[in-house]
Amino acid sequence: MLVSAKDMLVKAKEGHYAVGQFNINNLEWTKSVLLTAEELKSPVILGVSEGAGKYMTGFSTVAAMVREMDKNLGITVPVALHLDHGTYEGCYKCIKAGFTSIMFDGSHYDINENVAKTQELVNVAHQLGLSIEAEVGSIGGEEDGVIGMGECADPAECKRIADLGVDMLAAGIGNIHGKYPEGWPGLRFDVLDAIQKETGVMPLVLHGGTGIPSDMIKKAIDLGVSKINVNTECQLSFADATRKYIEAGKDLEGKGFDPRKLLAPGAEAIKATVKEKMELFGSVGKA
Ligand code: 13P
Numbered sequence: 324m325l326v327s328a329k330d331m332l333v334k335a336k337e338g339h340y341a342v343g344q345f346n347i348n349n350l351e352w353t354k355s356v357l358l359t360a361e362e363l364k365s366p367v368i369l370g371v372s373e374g375a376g377k378y379m380t381g382f383s384t385v386a387a388m389v390r391e392m393d394k395n396l397g398i399t400v401p402v403a404l405h406l407d408h409g410t411y412e413g414c415y416k417c418i419k420a421g422f423t424s425i426m427f428d429g430s431h432y433d434i435n436e437n438v439a440k441t442q443e444l445v446n447v448a449h450q451l452g453l454s455i456e457a458e459v460g461s462i463g464g465e466e467d468g469v470i471g472m473g474e475c476a477d478p479a480e481c482k483r484i485a486d487l488g489v490d491m492l493a494a495g496i497g498n499i500h501g502k503y504p505e506g507w508p509g510l511r512f513d514v515l516d517a518i519q520k521e522t523g524v525m526p527l528v529l530h531g532g533t534g535i536p537s538d539m540i541k542k543a544i545d546l547g548v549s550k551i552n553v554n555t556e557c558q559l560s561f562a563d564a565t566r567k568y569i570e571a572g573k574d575l576e577g578k579g580f581d582p583r584k585l586l587a588p589g590a591e592a593i594k595a596t597v598k599e600k601m602e603l604f605g606s607v608g609k610a
Contacts, residue, residue, distance in 0.1 A: 325393055327454040328403035328424040328550070329490045331366040332526040335549040340605030341529070341540075344368035345597055346407060346554035347385075348375050351586050352561075353392055355593040360400050363598060365606040367400065368424070370407040370552060371417075374467030382406075382413075382420035390421065400610035403454065407552070408469045414444050418451060426456035426493070428469065434459075434480050442487045449488065456550075457484045460495025462530040466554065473499060475514045482521040491526045491550055494518050498531035501555050510539050512546060519547035526550055533559075537603055544605065553600055557593045564592035 328342070335342050345356045347369050360367035369389060376382045389404050405424035406417040414425045427444045429437035441457045448455040459481045463473025476494035485492055496518070497511040510529075519527065526549035529535075533555040535543075540551065568588045573579045601607050 324399060324401055325390060325423050326401045326403060327452060327490075328368055328405060328456075329454040331368075331401050331403065332454070332491055332549050334609065335366075335606065336524060336526045336547065338605075338609065339544060340609060341544050341549050341551045342366050342368055342606050343532075343597070343600050343604050344370040344405060344407070344528075344550055344552040345557060345600075346370040346372060346375065346552070347389075348558075349379065350388065350392075351590045352557065352593060353389060354396070355590045356597055357392060357396055357398050357402065359594045359597040359601070360402065360610075361396070361398050363601050363607045364400060364610040365601045365608070366402075366610050367601075367606075368403045368405050368550065370405050370554065371422075372407045372467040372469070372554075373410065373413050376406075376413075376417075382417050382422065386421040405454075405456070408458075408466065411440055411444070414448075418447065418453060422453065424454040424456070424490075426458070428458045428493075430458040430461045430471070430495070434483065438483055438487065441484055441489065445488050454490040456491040456493055456528060457487070457489040458493040458495075459484050462493070462495055463497075463499035464501045464531070466500040471495070471500070473497065475511055476518060478514070478517040478521040481518045485522040485525045489525070491528050492522060493528040493530055496529075498529060498535070500531050501533065503534045510535065510543060512542060515543060515546045515548070522547075528552065532556070532600070540603055551600070551604055553596075556600075557596050560592040560596040561589035564588040
């Protein structure tokens with residue numbers, strides 16, 4: 324059931340758990356995430372970066388695929404189709420394509436411009452029933468061409484953005500997209516705590532979910548994080564399972580080269596990763 328992310332995140336914040344955003348790259352990814360969410364009766368957010376949208380030939384292709392797959396698989400749990408790290412133009416494209424949620428990443432603008440653009444997009448999104456995520460500070464590392472220096476967010480700026488009526492806020496707290504480097508000092512819980520105090524009941528988003536130790540995830544949820552984004556970890560699971568299949572020579576046995584067979588171990592591996600994360604985030608049975 325395609326819905327905006329608003330209600331599922333309000334419930335998550337009240338219930339002290341988090342909803343996972345899993346980024347999708349193709350049909351197999353989408354199917355694996357949807358089936359796992361249904362099996363575990365968990366709400367879920369499908370994240371689409373601008374790069375992944377382009378790869379799948381455009382946001383309207385993605386929206387049509389997700390909508391039809393959701394219907395044809397008989398998915399009953401709440402599913403939000405969400406733009407990840409959207410540009411101003413990208414947000415309008417996704418609104419037009421039929422997404423149910425958008426992220427406007429204005430973190431590279433100065434705060435006044437971030438506020439002005441976010442405010443405009445909040446008004447448009449809400450008028451059309453979409454939820455909207457904003458960003459303050461920046462997530463370190465690189466994701467699909469979006470590069471961040473990893474500055475921690477300023478709690479006062481977070482309050483300014485939260486007051487615009489955004490449904491969720493991504494704030495840099497030392498988190499990084501992709502694998503965490505050796506010697507990473509960990510999440511800045513002091514900053515998260517200060518942000519949560521300023522922003523109150525508004526759901527906070529933790530990007531860079533790949534590789535954050537379980538105890539830090541749990542502490543982040545305790546401090547007000549209600550949405551956690553995972554991308555790289557599904558990619559690593561998929562690649563690992565696919566490599567094993569090929570290295571074992573299975574593609575050379577019978578019709579093992581059939582893409583439906585070749586991609587099946589990777590698709591199963593994505594399901595296992597999504598399941599593990601949903602259990603850790605506490606969203607199982609919350610649909
Ligand atoms: P990872 O790739 O580190 O899991 O981060 C995902 C993310 O934050 C998507 O916006």
